[in-house]
Amino acid sequence: MKTRVELGENSYDIIIERGAIKNFSSLTGIKGKVLVVTDDGVPQEYSQKIASQFENAFIYTVPQGEGSKSLDCFGKILSFMLQNNFTRKDSVVACGGGVVGDLSGFVSACYMRGINFYNFPTTVLSQVDSSVGGKTAVNLDGIKNPIGAFHQPKMVVIDPDVLSTLPPRQISNGLAEAVKMSLTSDAELFKVFEEKNILENIDDILFRSVEIKRKVVEQDEKEAGLRMVLNFGHTLGHGIESEEELNGLYHGECIAMGMLPMCSEPVHARLIPVLQKLNLKTSTSFDVDTAMNAVMHDKKSGAGAINTIVVEEVGTCEIKKMTAEELKQKLMIIREG
């Protein structure tokens, strides 16, 4: 399956194909030097399989986890590229999940003021969401993603076969974003989650999710408005996530919980069993003040009130301004104890 993100001179193809990793070089047609960025949680065979298809390829491995989305790591990769004489005509390939994609995408945006970037996402989360759209970022001072750039990839290659090495928890973590997209934009997809065997339908879920993301990105490349629908669940989710090291939750797990208080009662009632089917938590314990601090620092915040996305009916959504006090009350809904 193939789809194309139409963004004028920044347009690019997204390829969803089992076994695509073996044809990465011919699919992308990359010339020149290649830097494959990966992390030590991704099976080494993936980055090696990609690198081996190019004459002049380097692999740079960062430690797994959010800690690698730092200015420090950013600078180290840039230094590595300078040392190896990368020019503006060379390319960077992300081979990993969202951390690798965000970090190496930001590196690509800034090296020589922008070089070609290709994304080979290896997790469900990055396949359905972060690999498409050109948002790149690193964290700073405990805040998620305040530093970054919009830098569209030249191509995204999604190979569902690589998901076979993922633990079930990671798969559910990623599917939380697909559930998110179904709630705001695709009632049929939500029914797949409700009624069908999820793993048996994963290719279809990936494609439908990517299509939703594609359409949103096409209409709002720089997140001026519409693209906000993708932030459904993220305002509160980022709040909980800021305590990640304390509670050990993944991004998608936080987003799953972050959606619940932003749904109408009937939608909430349908969402709970879907999250349970995916073994996703529906509440957790966290310090409200710490979480609120992160919520208010969230990059989607304008001066004063914060725009959030709410879902009154499955498959549709709207923007609602909420004050800090309202958001705090929402947070309490998903707080245990």
Added chain:
Amino acid sequence: MKTRVELGENSYDIIIERGAIKNFSSLTGIKGKVLVVTDDGVPQEYSQKIASQFENAFIYTVPQGEGSKSLDCFGKILSFMLQNNFTRKDSVVACGGGVVGDLSGFVSACYMRGINFYNFPTTVLSQVDSSVGGKTAVNLDGIKNPIGAFHQPKMVVIDPDVLSTLPPRQISNGLAEAVKMSLTSDAELFKVFEEKNILENIDDILFRSVEIKRKVVEQDEKEAGLRMVLNFGHTLGHGIESEEELNGLYHGECIAMGMLPMCSEPVHARLIPVLQKLNLKTSTSFDVDTAMNAVMHDKKSGAGAINTIVVEEVGTCEIKKMTAEELKQKLMIIREG
């Protein structure tokens, strides 16, 4: 005087007006928080005069010199903005020379994936050149500008009155870039340098230089080709500049020398007296290998040969590919001893 850089949604005005600093707020119409970035070599009254015109303004002062164009400094300013709750709707103002403009422009490009940037250049060099065009950057590992972004300002405000506090050497340093632009693009402007009192004609020189820069940037925002004319003198100039700490030369002084080997004999013969009139050196001592290393790392380099700009006739120029060996021979022309 006012001119407008036409770049679609990235268009902006350049205002050249004596006393403009006093009207900075009304000229720009900035709303929201303002971060004025300056360095400790710029008279404090300038940044204070700008900040005092806004309700919610902060001044961030970096040490004077290239050392501040670092990822470290970049991160510190970003942290400062996070601490002070800057949002995507707030603004950054550069009040200084090229270092301040490049650094704070890059900060603006990356904070929340891009916020409004205004430039109030306080040196001739930044007024005639670096403030227009949206190129932002920091240095890394001793290489100049390998990390950065294209991020156009929302407005450039040029006040020739602020030049009165500049030492003559700094003025000549900046005028080197204006000479550069006259050589590649405006034979009449070159005659001003040859025949007229330069300081008495500074407003005209500023305007004509900005106009050249504007036209080039309009035709080639992302430096795909034509914009290369602005790099006349820079390939070798950057090479010499990499040894800046050893030889204590300014950017424009290096560019002035970098132009000489790239001119035809008749142009060279006319350029020498103009540089002398401006008290700019026409040769200097440096280590050729160190300089060549910087030349080959220069961001304009594609794989293999390097595109350089040569001037056969005043007011016109062309692109010429040169090998490392040819460039080394060119470097020897401006090497003393």
